[in-house]
Amino acid sequence: MSFDVVWENIGLYLQGALLTLELLAISLLLGLALAVPLAVIRAGRGWASRAVWLYTYVFRGTPMLVQLFLIYYGLAQFEWVRQSAAWPLFSSAWFCACLSFVLNTTAYTTEIFAGSIRSLPKGEIEAARAMGMGPLTLLRRIVLPGALRRALPAYSNEAIFMLHGTSLASVVTLMDLTGAARSLNASNYIPFEAFITAAGFYLVLTLTLVGLFNRMEARWLKPILQR
């Protein structure tokens, strides 16, 4: 085995890692921003909750690769999409990857948060009501802080799944970490070296993410669990 070729192309991997991180950051941040309001709706009752359920059900029940293909290749089927002002966006692999990742992670995150909101201790909410808090104040001061903290362990799993999910970007020609490894393998035929190097990068990223979430849990979750 020779890692010389890999070392010569280490820049390719670093750029790939950067793109992987970019895709991850965009999908997690936008996903988080969308999932919080959706989870509040989902945790409630009525048709709005059912509409959100339908969305999460469909997106959690199908592979992310299919969702990516539907957006990237599928939308081009329609003449009006190709004529529309948004076409430059929908013909870009980067945009379609981001969009499908955001839609996917939002679905999972919404269910995680909604479950967390539903299982909040009833006493906390009753106490807040007894103090005379309105619904919005209750949400902002009691429900969301409690629910988001308790959702941290499950959410950290989702974040790691998402990190691994971004590797699908290479299937639509993006040069993320996986894309870098695939192009190096294609041009030099060194599958072991190329993919093991990428695996090493992902392992480091995963462990960093795990460490980050452990610190967040120590800071935000532990204090409310200890009595």
Place this chain on the structure above:
Amino acid sequence: MILHGFLPSLLEGALTTLGLALSSLLGACLLGLLGALAKLSRSRVARGIAQTYTTLIRGVPDLILLLLIYFGGQVGVNTLALALGYPDYVEINPWTAGVLTIAFIFGAYMTEVFRGAFMAVPSGQREAGLAFGMTQFQVLRRITLPQMLRHALPGISNNWLVLIKSTAIVSVIGLQDLMTRGQQAAGTTREPFSFFIAVALIYLGFTSASELLFNRLRKRWAL
């Protein structure tokens, strides 16, 4: 004509996906059992190997592992064959690579499921079995394993739902699964949206049916 006559092709692909997923599940359960027993064993070496296995797998994307096993395995097998004096080209087919990869990945997740489930069985059960004069293996087969499976059911069902969706990545190495069939039909007819929607609906059908099935099992084996 429904889907320009591509429906049979899609259904064939769906069968391949289902077969691949079930074979992988079987492999994953076996690996998971071994992994869990290793993690709970007294041998430090076994614990170390199992720990490394689960950590490595959970740190690397499934696509990378698939490509590593498919392309790397190809090179590895041929180098080995040449060293053994076998000059012909040996080919690893996408099916083998797919099943191996997915079983290997979900074996790690199943290890955690089974480990937790084994620990949920009260130790008195095992001790009583041993006191009756059963061997370690008999205790495992007659007492711990059947009780453990009930505790493992929710974890198995979760992993199965993730697994069947994960199989979509084998289309990258050209296995004729549901995803590949959808891509071929989309390319031929130039109607990608219709076909990927059809593919998505079939996957949704698989996951919905699985969920129903597991819910019934859970009620039946309720603790």
